[in-house]
Amino acid sequence: MKPLDPLTIERVARLIVDIDGPFERRGYQLTQLLQRAAWPKPEEYDGSPRIPWLTDVLTSSDDPTAVARLLCRICDPLEYDDGLASADLIRQELNTQLAAEHLAVTYVSGRPVLGELGADGHTAVFTVPDDLEARIRPLVSSEDFLQQLMERVTESQICEHHGAYGLAIIGIGSFTEALLLDILTYRDPTLQQGIAPAGGKPVAPERASFALLLDTARARGWIQMDAHDFMAIVREYRNFVHLRKQRERGVVPDRDTVGMCWGPVLAVLNDLETSR
CATH class of the missing domain: 1.20.120 (Four Helix Bundle (Hemerythrin (Met), subunit A))
Structure with a gap:
């Protein structure tokens, strides 16, 4: 996966934090999420505003693979008490943000996988990832x-x-x-x-x-x-x-x-x- 545009990263951070929303994550939960996504050396939340903090964390990474893992993790049914019901809502919103990057997360037998959008602009196409x-x-x-x-x-x-x-x-x-x-x-x-x-x-x-x-x-x-x-x-x-x-x-x-x-x-x- 190529590096995401900074505006896309900011929108993804807003989705992950989800201030006042049903899936809001507190600071410590952001750190835990990064750990579960195998983020390289996940930083401890420092108490600053969450969206700018997470945006900085994502922007400072030179590892697109880590970002791809995080995108999949926030759509993972394992992340939510009701499993796929909530995970798929997040996936649909995330895919709206990723459309401009010609990317989409889809489920392969229940597991989230990031793929490139096909010619129809809707279907994810799986092939050998560049990385x-x-x-x-x-x-x-x-x-x-x-x-x-x-x-x-x-x-x-x-x-x-x-x-x-x-x-x-x-x-x-x-x-x-x-x-x-x-x-x-x-x-x-x-x-x-x-x-x-x-x-x-x-x-x-x-x-x-x-x-x-x-x-x-x-x-x-x-x-x-x-x-x-x-x-x-x-x-x-x-x-x-x-x-x-x-x-x-x-x-x-x-x-x-x-x-x-x-x-x-x-x-x-x-x-x-x-x-x-």
Whole structure:
């Protein structure tokens, strides 16, 4: 995501603070919100007027990824006692402010994801984010592995641009599976000795299935249940590496299929970022 215009940032700050509104946040709640959104070194509220304070915090950041996480977080059902009912009201208002930036937050199986507005000006389009490398760098175990992941992403993009949509979605699944395995064993080195399914015996990490990696990330609270569930389609479409699997499903992948796969991947990435 490119940096937001200063006026957009101010409008977002007003929405977040919501003075005298139903979703008003006190100073300490602003600090807590920044912490939940994994804001880099979140500042303690200093007692000054809240909207200018938050505007300054957002403006002073040189990390558009952090801003994107915050935009998603204020639309997250987890933030509100009644869940999606209130979160979606905030999302609709936020999208009004983001329209001039050609951005929109939408829900992918209940998880908020930021995307670019399509040609119709209403539908969010999901693709490889420009800042993907910077986003996953703090999550993975090494720079060498990061570059291998990005090479797989580049290969998927090449396939998509040349109409090889089936190979593109296989590449997206391969990227996500490898990312999950590295993050799991990096965050919890004991998993290098084996990853156990519920009620089962541990298997070597390199033999762990995509489904087991997702289950393990969910069990540790590193991804939310809805993001976990919606990844099933990405996991299944990755199996189109076996042509019979694609024929059994009767799927003919196209550009929309590729975008449909990037959506849940970005939802999982959001959860991994905020849970680190």
